[in-house]
Amino acid sequence: MDQDPYRSEDGYHRPVLAEEVTRLLAPVMPGVVIDATFGGGGHSRRLLEEYGADVRIVGIDRDPAALENATALGLTAVLGNFAELENLVAANVDEAPAAVIFDFGVSSHQLDRPERGFSYHDDGPLDMRMGPDSTLTADVIVNEWPEPDLARIIREFGEEPSARRVAGAIVRARPIESTSRLSTVIAQAMPAARRRAGHPARRTFQAIRIAVNSELDSIRDGLDQAIRLVRERGRIVAISYHSLEDRIVKRRFADGATGCTCPPQMPVCGCGRSAELRLLTRKPIRPSQQEIEVNRRSRSAVLRAAEKVAA
Numbered sequence: 001m002d003q004d005p006y007r008s009e010d011g012y013h014r015p016v017l018a019e020e021v022t023r024l025l026a027p028v029m030p031g032v033v034i035d036a037t038f039g040g041g042g043h044s045r046r047l048l049e050e051y052g053a054d055v056r057i058v059g060i061d062r063d064p065a066a067l068e069n070a071t072a073l074g075l076t077a078v079l080g081n082f083a084e085l086e087n088l089v090a091a092n093v094d095e096a097p098a099a100v101i102f103d104f105g106v107s108s109h110q111l112d113r114p115e116r117g118f119s120y121h122d123d124g125p126l127d128m129r130m131g132p133d134s135t136l137t138a139d140v141i142v143n144e145w146p147e148p149d150l151a152r153i154i155r156e157f158g159e160e161p162s163a164r165r166v167a168g169a170i171v172r173a174r175p176i177e178s179t180s181r182l183s184t185v186i187a188q189a190m191p192a193a194r195r196r197a198g199h200p201a202r203r204t205f206q207a208i209r210i211a212v213n214s215e216l217d218s219i220r221d222g223l224d225q226a227i228r229l230v231r232e233r234g235r236i237v238a239i240s241y242h243s244l245e246d247r248i249v250k251r252r253f254a255d256g257a258t259g260c261t262c263p264p265q266m267p268v269c270g271c272g273r274s275a276e277l278r279l280l281t282r283k284p285i286r287p288s289q290q291e292i293e294v295n296r297r298s299r300s301a302v303l304r305a306a307e308k309v310a311a
């Protein structure tokens, strides 16, 4: 069985951990919610159902195709990268948001379109751009990057144990013109044992996609800006699908929740640090077995949430 964490029968319309997101936002209603990864609008739809006129949603996505869903729902739809969250929100909202939701990665809709080049199952061009703001394409990385750079991203962003071997095979097979050819080249480079454990191209495709879209830098910038943006006691909810995403969220939230670091014997604080966040999820929330059964894409999801403390 293929191990693709994103694909499900109708995952695009079935938001991951939607009940948990809805419950976490109850204390900040009424208010403006920024859905920073609008996608199919699943989370927004669920919030509208629950909170009706109490919630005003602004849907942001890098992908113009996703925003058609926001417009159809009558919401404010903003095309852009959440790495520019403060500018995007300032241009569209005149009050501090009550919450920002992030549901990282690609949507099933993007994966299911072979012409977007995300899927190692289908034949498509080497693209993998989530939106027009990405200047890089998978084609440039696959066909032009020096082998050591290719190996580095496959190792760092794909956590692929055979990164050097895969990078070498890609460079030798150039020019590579399609996702299916890339997928075959990777599969052939893998040790036999790896060919039996999930799809051999999954980690390399993830790595190239992360590099094309500067996904991890965007998450760092987006989280920092969301924390600055939300009102006092406002909430940030982030759903990650692999350890690289989750590590960034976990560290940023833990850092924000760290107050004065002076030794206890100091009579007054000398470090000047005070916590900006309160963790709402000491342990991350994961989907139930029941949710995983109806939505395979949810099975690697990890939700963390934090509240901005009073200044």
Ligand SMILES: C[S@@+](CC[C@H](N)C(=O)[O-])C[C@H]1O[C@@H](n2cnc3c(N)ncnc32)[C@H](O)[C@@H]1O
Binding pocket: 012, 013, 014, 015, 016, 036, 037, 038, 039, 040, 041, 042, 043, 044, 060, 061, 062, 063, 066, 080, 081, 082, 083, 103, 104, 105, 106, 107, 108, 130, 218, 219
């Ligand atoms: C997993 S999907 C979101 C699904 C959505 N929550 C739902 O319930 O339908 C992720 C979406 O976030 C978008 N996205 C990913 N990174 C982004 C970024 N840095 N800025 C804006 N949108 C981004 C993708 O284009 C994709 O549409």
